[in-house]
Amino acid sequence: MADTRKIPFTILRFNPETDTKHRFDTFIVDVLPGMTVLEGLHQIKARHDATLAWRYSCRMGVCGSCGMLINGRATLACNTQILDVSPIAIAIAPLPNFPIIKDLVPDLDSMFQKHREIKPWIIRENSIEQNTAKGEFYQSPEQLVEYLQFSYCIKCGCCMAACPTMATDAQYLGPQPLAQAYRYEADSRDQGFNARKPVLDRDSGLFSCHYGSECSVVCPKGVDPAKAIQLMKRRMLLDLFHLYRKKNAELCPDQGKPSAQDGS
Ligand code: SF4
Ligand code: SF4
Ligand code: FES
Known part of the structure; x- marks a missing residue:
């Protein structure tokens, strides 16, 4: 021809x-x-x-x-x-x-195992409500957009293959599971942050990513795992900050209150 x-x-x-x-x-x-x-x-x-x-x-x-x-x-x-x-x-x-x-x-088993570890499903704090929901959990179009692109992942493993951190640390959670952790974190129906935190915060977890973004460059479905990971890091750091402030308030209850020298 x-x-x-x-x-x-x-x-x-x-x-x-x-x-x-x-x-x-x-x-x-x-x-x-x-x-x-x-x-x-x-x-x-x-x-x-x-x-x-x-x-x-x-x-x-x-x-x-x-x-x-x-x-x-x-x-x-x-x-x-x-x-x-x-x-x-x-x-x-x-x-x-x-x-x-x-x-x-x-053999993609390691990716699927790590994906399971981050609990890729909607978690409610009230398990009774979760298991016997009396109705739908409504969501606005704006709330849907917060996580929609991350839900397009087809678990092909291309991002895991392109990740330089994965190449040097086989225990690293990797872009696919981490992006899915954020997919649920960004979902207005989910309350699973504390359930996922120990996995994300472990050695070779979320903070091992050094943001080279190769994962996002190769993703054939337009998912941006590098962005998801940075947003998840921000969520973890805000949590740490709130815990610090709470602890500080317990240890120094008068801190932050106006003093007599302020004239109040
Ligand atoms: S490359 Fe994209 S679609 Fe494939 S596993 Fe990674 S995030 Fe999912
Ligand atoms: S941004 Fe993070 S997860 Fe993505 S390729 Fe780079 S090190 Fe790997
Ligand atoms: S054969 Fe299904 S994604 Fe290529």
Whole structure:
């Protein structure tokens, strides 16, 4: 076909069950305008190597399954057109900062575990009210906007793969769980700040983020985890400030009151 280009795909291969080290395999893909990286992988599997492994499901940027490193950027294979990346060569590796299950399939369990730890659901102080609500908790459009963009996360792991702190500290909570902690903190129906505080405040928690923002640059859904993390830090610092003032008032009850020397 006239518009077809032959583009080499170089792919990092590794099967922990049989391989002692990684290798790179190169396959020539016939690329038509508009073809996605995911379609290129399907072509390789059909024509060259049926053992190539990757994960996908929806093919439309919704399920979060097909995150991988494409020419150095963590992104979704189904949402990335080959010619938008390069008309010359494509290099693909699994998402960094996760163990590899096989080839391009990362083990995302650590992210899901950390996500569970921050309690990603609405928490009410009154558990009876939470479990037997007598009606809806109304929310205005303005209140919805406070957390809406953070709720678009599809748990693809691209932000975790791009985060330099994750690369040096595997215990770091990471941008996906931290952004979701703020998603609930910013929700007017939620009262879970104290329930999440110990997790956020632990070593390798919220304050390990150094705000490089690479997580927000790569997010394929337009979520801004770096912003969420900074807003969550502000919330934690305000809490600390209020605790300090309360403690100070208990220890020095007269502090702040006008003195006799003020003439009052
Ligand atoms: S914040 Fe964005 S990049 Fe990170 S897991 Fe969610 S959708 Fe993926
Ligand atoms: S802003 Fe924080 S979470 Fe995002 S990439 Fe940088 S260190 Fe990681
Ligand atoms: S296959 Fe579902 S996001 Fe790519």
